[in-house]
Amino acid sequence: MNQPDILVVGAGITGASAALELARSGQTVEVIERYGPAAMASGWTLAGVRQSGRDPAELAMAKMAVDLWCNLDRKLEAETGYHQHGNLRLARTAQEFETIRDLVAEQSAAGLTMQFLSNLAEVRDVVPALSENVVAASWCASDGSADPIATVSAYLNMAQKLGATLSMGEEVQELIVTEGRITQVVTNLRTLSPGKVILASGVLINRLLDPLGLALPLRRPVVTVLRTRPAPKILGPVLGVANANMAARQESSGRFRVTSGAEDNGTLTEQDGKPLVRSTARAVMGTIRRVANVLPEFADAEVEGIWGGMLDVTPDALPVIDKVPGVQNLVIAAGFSGHGFGIGPVTGPVVADLVLDRPLRIDLQAFRFDRFAGRAQADAPLTLHG
Numbered sequence: 001m002n003q004p005d006i007l008v009v010g011a012g013i014t015g016a017s018a019a020l021e022l023a024r025s026g027q028t029v030e031v032i033e034r035y036g037p038a039a040m041a042s043g044w045t046l047a048g049v050r051q052s053g054r055d056p057a058e059l060a061m062a063k064m065a066v067d068l069w070c071n072l073d074r075k076l077e078a079e080t081g082y083h084q085h086g087n088l089r090l091a092r093t094a095q096e097f098e099t100i101r102d103l104v105a106e107q108s109a110a111g112l113t114m115q116f117l118s119n120l121a122e123v124r125d126v127v128p129a130l131s132e133n134v135v136a137a138s139w140c141a142s143d144g145s146a147d148p149i150a151t152v153s154a155y156l157n158m159a160q161k162l163g164a165t166l167s168m169g170e171e172v173q174e175l176i177v178t179e180g181r182i183t184q185v186v187t188n189l190r191t192l193s194p195g196k197v198i199l200a201s202g203v204l205i206n207r208l209l210d211p212l213g214l215a216l217p218l219r220r221p222v223v224t225v226l227r228t229r230p231a232p233k234i235l236g237p238v239l240g241v242a243n244a245n246m247a248a249r250q251e252s253s254g255r256f257r258v259t260s261g262a263e264d265n266g267t268l269t270e271q272d273g274k275p276l277v278r279s280t281a282r283a284v285m286g287t288i289r290r291v292a293n294v295l296p297e298f299a300d301a302e303v304e305g306i307w308g309g310m311l312d313v314t315p316d317a318l319p320v321i322d323k324v325p326g327v328q329n330l331v332i333a334a335g336f337s338g339h340g341f342g343i344g345p346v347t348g349p350v351v352a353d354l355v356l357d358r359p360l361r362i363d364l365q366a367f368r369f370d371r372f373a374g375r376a377q378a379d380a381p382l383t384l385h386g
């Protein structure tokens, strides 16, 4: 296919979800991906599907996403590993107690059904294996998690079934803009002339925006991830903590998948043809210590894998989902700041609304491209992945 109606750059959850929605809407769609499905953030992720702890601007989207997740296996005719087993955000100190209590009050007022579990006994009713270092928690029963690689693959497979072309192992290297439109897209293999372009290229987005003078002010901190071999099942919900310096869940296989908080900006390299972000021994030690501090049995699990993940953090930790001013046929969906997986089922349809000039199903004011005008550096606040 040489002239797709719409070219999607990136096969993470964002690009995959957009591709399916567009194929369903009868568009000819091509997805170009430098590595493979879920090769970057959408594979590195903890894959929590969370409404709790969201910025108010993202809450409507997160709630809509949960409705979609509940029927996603049926829609995609595949197993995404989605389970609605809840999210506990833990307090470990008196100060965190107040943070969590206030969070529950604010989010309940915003319409999310949540509870404040004000002592260890109440928290242990949900997860008996938690340690005495936990003093309270928020509980959102409608949160959950999914298998990220299965999910992205399921989206792409269904998009392909509906006619989308998937071009894996190909890199988009340049967008050529003539008179305010992208007229050509240059890859390492060929030149295309799509009608419209969606950039869903995660932490690499600025490589294509920089030459157009349109770069987003992103920080790219590293998050350390550890995955263990299957262990006895002790953890149902996803665990977070008040200051976001760890998160944890136990997959249905019994494997723990745990993460650090956002650490310093990292370096993205390649190994064996795959993207690679290295973590430090200090970060690995800190992650193990913090997880075992609240879930002691984690320390006995056998480690199967350790990797670094990189976040695309904007100054307000909210994504950019918008048409690009000055380039008529370009839409951007990036800067998800550590929480773009859970909302993926909505991001794709919203991006499709934008690109097809349909009425928007979600108010996108908070996600405008031009809100950072004149800002060179990101001074991002706390980001709550997990």
Ligand SMILES: Cc1cc2nc3c(=O)[nH]c(=O)nc-3n(C[C@H](O)[C@H](O)[C@H](O)COP(=O)(O)OP(=O)(O)OC[C@H]3O[C@@H](n4cnc5c(N)ncnc54)[C@H](O)[C@@H]3O)c2cc1C
Pocket (backbone or CB within 6 Å): 009, 010, 011, 012, 013, 014, 015, 032, 033, 034, 035, 036, 037, 038, 039, 040, 041, 042, 043, 044, 045, 046, 047, 048, 049, 050, 170, 171, 172, 173, 200, 201, 202, 203, 204, 205, 208, 223, 224, 225, 259, 308, 309, 310, 311, 333, 334, 336, 337, 338, 339, 340, 341, 342, 343, 385, 386
């Ligand atoms: C460790 C970690 C934990 C996280 N935990 C959670 C969580 O619990 N819940 C949650 O909701 N979110 C979480 N997130 C965030 C979430 O994973 C991301 O926001 C989401 O996966 C972003 O998806 P994406 O499709 O926008 O980007 P990506 O998945 O990064 O996809 C972008 C793709 O574009 C490709 N690409 C880039 N440039 C080009 C190019 N020029 N040509 C071709 N292809 C290109 C890349 O190879 C990549 O595959 C976490 C992230 C990390 C790293």
